[in-house]
Amino acid sequence: MKILVTGAAGFIGFHVSQILLKKGYDVIGLDNINNYYDVELKFSRLNELGISKEHANSFNRLCESQSLKRFKFVRMNLENREELPKLFETENIDIVCNLAAQAGVRYSLENPESYVDSNLVGFLNILECCRNFNIKHLVYASSSSVYGLNKKIPFSTTDNVDNPISLYAATKKSNELMAHTYSHLFKFPTTGLRFFTVYGPWGRPDMAMFLFTDAITKNKPIKVFNYGKMERDFTYIDDIVEGIVRIIEKDTTKRVENKELYKIYNIGNNNSVKLLDFITEIEKNLGKEAQKDMLPIQPGDVERTWANVDDLIKDYDYSPNTSIEDGVSQFIDWFKMYYNVN
Template sequence: MAKILVTGAAGFIGFHLAKVLLERGDDVVGLDNLNDYYDVSLKQARLAQLEGLSRFRFIKCDLADREGIARLFREEKFDRVVNLAAQAGVRYSLKNPHAYVDSNLVGFVNILEGCRHNDVKHLVYASSSSVYGANTSMPFSIHHNVDHPVSLYAASKKANELMAHTYAHLYRLPVTGLRFFTVYGPWGRPDMALFLFSKAILEGRPIDVFNYGKMQRDFTYIDDIVEGVVRTLDHTAFSNPDWSGDHPDPGTSSAPYRLYNIGNNNPVELLALIQTLEKALGKTAEKNLLPMQPGDVPATYADVDDLTRDVGFKPSTSIEDGVAKFVQWYRDYFQI
């Protein structure tokens, strides 16, 4: 039983994580700024479910609020922190780059400082598969170099990894970064493909299918993501005694610093996802085939060997089961 701060608690992953932590007996303080990047009512509906559970408290605050975050850490004295709050979205980073600097860079420094000065035992934070950028060697491994991001969102997440390593090195703060691969499932984000496709198909509108449907993604079901987060949270980051500056391994360190991919280890073509969704909805999609958008990558595929070895877990939910559960939730939530 621990006192845990979950930032982004009104978000997709944060909501599911907080619920699991509460169910197992932890005390959870959920933080969110409830911004309007997408429908705030969905965030409020998630929060309403959490606020009905004991041992949960919600605090509305922006990560970029330096004094507010410092005060929160001083007053609460968290055992562990999971930082999921961030400005999300690859495409939106082309339109509003400053939002990513404020939340993902300034905000993350505030979290690191809070952990450093208040004896937090372990910080787990969300990175992203987008850090692999221009890499084409598959599957993506944490031991690969990731110095060629292709969006500002990806660059901000790579920066988080570098910032986290610095604090692990200087202050021996145990930190673990998790590179999530295309998360989907009930209570998901409305800007993600599965949500957008379901809404359009049920409304009889065409769907935009980029890269002519040839895009491949390592779609990862939300329950698998949360299981991976909880296991890594309980498995405090540790140093690699064999790490050498002569041949530096990007995925480990002489500091208490770790990185893990959390992906399904089974990339699915976008057209195959759409076919699975059509079957679950019982309705055929009208497809508007388009070229790839700036900032996107043609494929993602996670190597999860390190995650499996260190915490004994590997995502396993099939795309058929996951999509069916999402569609059931979608119909229930929107009463369709």
């Protein structure tokens, strides 16, 4: 089976590609390697997959991994209406795992156009390719941000999500609506995953885990928004990847027969952790106390997230089991190694 993983140079896409390759699948990785955050980290992830920076730099050219059989990579924009269908036509893809998107709640206030290009136009192009090239299953990234100011805890997929409070959240809600339309009209299965605060080795530099660790090691103050009165369903990357791969591997024949083509799931740790407790765990692993700059809540932020993952447990036997203690420890170990921090 051949699987296209978009966002393969990104945090989650990199890890998903690794596991799929270990399981023996053919994987095509796609990423535009934009400069939203440090591109060298993206190139380093690709290097782990056997793709050199030299080969990754050329747009729209499919290159093979130097060290991992069955992996190919192409640098491409999803919004490229001409090149994306060519990739589908030549590579006989079976399943698409669309993890590429312009990420970040706060950045969507500064650069809204990039969210329209990548998350809306790009996603439409993915849907069109799935429709025209008989893709068996589209698994795609949504986000917990679609819940907006939802007060009901934990968040459930049956909750109303008509009130997003950031453009990023609005694009992710739009993706779900677009997927529903294509599943209904063209009869192929789509599965949307609402991710909840993913962290771990090779994580994104714009996320709290990374920002806090980097600042503490450099003896700089950390920005603690809403004066620390925040809670998040922090989910370790291995638990996220396990859920994604189980969905990719499960046969969708019964879903098609039962006309259950469109599915949405929360994917998280099924728990809510106080931000200040999370910071304490980082301090413990670094052996240093953080200088805390207590600030009001940021536009687009919510005070609390918590995923109800009962549906994912029932349908895929999903079992997140990485504790905050173990997850933070593994991230800190990677951070020290990657950045040569003593």
